Amino acid sequence: MSIGIKGKWIIAYDGKEHRLLRDGVLVTEGKRIKYVGKKYSGKVDRWIDASRHVVSPGFICTHTHASSAPKDKSFIDDTGAKSLYMSSLGENLTALGRSINPEDYHVFAKYSMAELLRSGCTTMVEIGMVGTLGAETTVKYIGEMMMRAVEGVGISDGRWRRSQAANFQTVWGEPEDGLKRLDKAEEFVKKYDGELDGRLIAALYPSTVDQVSEGLQRAVREKADELKVPVSIHAAQWVVEFQNMIRMYKMTPVEFLKHTGLLGPDLIIGHGWATAGHPLLAYPEVGGSDLQILAESGATVSHDPLVFLKRGNKMHSHTKYLNAGVNVSIGCDTSPQDMLNEMRMASYVTKLADWSCFSGTAAEVYTSATIGGAKGIGRDDLGRLAEGCLADIAVIDMQTINNVPCRDPVKNLVNCATRADVMYVIVNGEVVVEEGKLLTIDEATLVEDVQRTTEAVWDRIKDNHYQNLESDEVSPQSFKPWEE
Numbered sequence: 061m062s063i064g065i066k067g068k069w070i071i072a073y074d075g076k077e078h079r080l081l082r083d084g085v086l087v088t089e090g091k092r093i094k095y096v097g098k099k100y101s102g103k104v105d106r107w108i109d110a111s112r113h114v115v116s117p118g119f120i121c122t123h124t125h126a127s128s129a130p131k132d133k134s135f136i137d138d139t140g141a142k143s144l145y146m147s148s149l150g151e152n153l154t155a156l157g158r159s160i161n162p163e164d165y166h167v168f169a170k171y172s173m174a175e176l177l178r179s180g181c182t183t184m185v186e187i188g189m190v191g192t193l194g195a196e197t198t199v200k201y202i203g204e205m206m207m208r209a210v211e212g213v214g215i216s217d218g219r220w221r222r223s224q225a226a227n228f229q230t231v232w233g234e235p236e237d238g239l240k241r242l243d244k245a246e247e248f249v250k251k252y253d254g255e256l257d258g259r260l261i262a263a264l265y266p267s268t269v270d271q272v273s274e275g276l277q278r279a280v281r282e283k284a285d286e287l288k289v290p291v292s293i294h295a296a297q298w299v300v301e302f303q304n305m306i307r308m309y310k311m312t313p314v315e316f317l318k319h320t321g322l323l324g325p326d327l328i329i330g331h332g333w334a335t336a337g338h339p340l341l342a343y344p345e346v347g348g349s350d351l352q353i354l355a356e357s358g359a360t361v362s363h364d365p366l367v368f369l370k371r372g373n374k375m376h377s378h379t380k381y382l383n384a385g386v387n388v389s390i391g392c393d394t395s396p397q398d399m400l401n402e403m404r405m406a407s408y409v410t411k412l413a414d415w416s417c418f419s420g421t422a423a424e425v426y427t428s429a430t431i432g433g434a435k436g437i438g439r440d441d442l443g444r445l446a447e448g449c450l451a452d453i454a455v456i457d458m459q460t461i462n463n464v465p466c467r468d469p470v471k472n473l474v475n476c477a478t479r480a481d482v483m484y485v486i487v488n489g490e491v492v493v494e495e496g497k498l499l500t501i502d503e504a505t506l507v508e509d510v511q512r513t514t515e516a517v518w519d520r521i522k523d524n525h526y527q528n529l530e531s532d533e534v535s536p537q538s539f540k541p542w543e544e
């Protein structure tokens with residue numbers, strides 16, 4: 061199958077960086093891009109008219125929890141735990157997570173992929189589906205939804221324990237249990253890497269910097285070097301973790317990752333904002349700069365702005381990290397899982413963090429959401445439109461109520477576009493979204509299923525909250541109910 065797209069604008073890659081190609085043509089052949097340029101005289105099986113659109117590489121979301129993130133929507137907004145520095149981790153998210161029944165993960169996983177695809181996202185670094193659905197079902201659903209996904213088995217040998225008084229600490233388990241998890245992770249890599257015609261990219265997922273011991277982090281590093289697959293870990297993601305790391309190891313999370321050797325060019329750190337010098341941490345750069353360590357290592361920081369914005373916090377800052385030489389990508393983490401929205405948040409929050417209109421530019425966040433993410437997963441054939449690259453493409457209408465007038469489609473993508481403007485999404489050379497409609501699932505049924513499923517989750521919160529609070533007590537409705 062070959063597809064030709066005639067675009068008003070094409071964000072084309074010149075081998076070094078994105079370029080704006082006016083009135084261009086892109087041609088796919090099978091799962092790869094065959095041609096990007098001004099004129100194409102050959103035949104194709106199908107032409108897509110993108111004469112009012114921008115043709116963009118599909119976005120790469122480098123941090124998502126597909127089988128559980130939808131539970132956050134309509135709930136975690138305007139909430140947080142004061143004793144945990146406004147985080148929802150360890151309290152509200154724990155109560156919500158425990159209220160999910162095993163069958164709920166199925167509908168959430170499909171919905172998350174639908175949300176992402178509809179926002180022009182073609183690749184997700186997904187954490188959690190294998191643990192909640194099992195390997196086989198995970199791969200089956202990714203296959204059916206037609207996404208490209210980085211997947212792996214969660215690895216840890218510690219867990220968090222929270223007392224009633226909100227003392228939050230790591231409790232270590234048996235080292236052998238962690239190594240057994242690593243064996244399972246290796247099995248997954250060997251069985252599934254490259255499946256789904258290359259759409260399945262296997263990875264190693266040590267869970268969090270404070271739930272994976274020093275020994276296990278070293279073992280993961282060895283295994284990653286042997287298997288040559290991407291690695292992702294949660295680190296520098298909240299104040300409590302940062303303080304616990306200082307108390308346990310006298311090192312910042314970033315320093316500890318360097319110490320264990322896990323830090324390297326194959327590592328994606330979600331979320332990586334809790335670095336020495338961040339204003340919320342009140343911890344100066346006494347032992348050197350975390351950003352410098354990150355830059356020298358070649359690791360990627362997944363900037364996932366929305367979830368932290370909701371807690372009143374932000375990375376300091378996307379632009380500062382880039383200027384320090386750190387590779388920065390973008391992920392959604394929470395709901396809504398919408399890469400257009402996430403790029404917008406990344407841009408605005410960076411301007412605020414730096415008090416500067418020159419920070420968080422559209423070019424910076426767009427590059428992070430494409431080339432930055434591809435670099436994170438070690439791929440130079442994704443996140444860009446060039447001959448020989450994989451045909452993962454989003455075609456977005458620029459002549460809509462959101463996007464007119466359009467002079468600079470990258471600025472409008474970051475500042476104005478919504479999912480409703482995403483007309484075509486192509487993954488591995490196959491059309492997955494056509495005229496704004498997802499072809500791989502019935503959206504109307506999916507929407508009903510998600511609403512019903514999540515209402516039941518909210519009803520179960522009382523049984524799973526550490527103080528047995530009702531959902532309306534944990535997350536009050538915005539307005540009181542009408543009374544007659």
Ligand SMILES: [Zn+2]
Pocket residue numbers: 123125187294330393
């Ligand atoms: Zn996460």
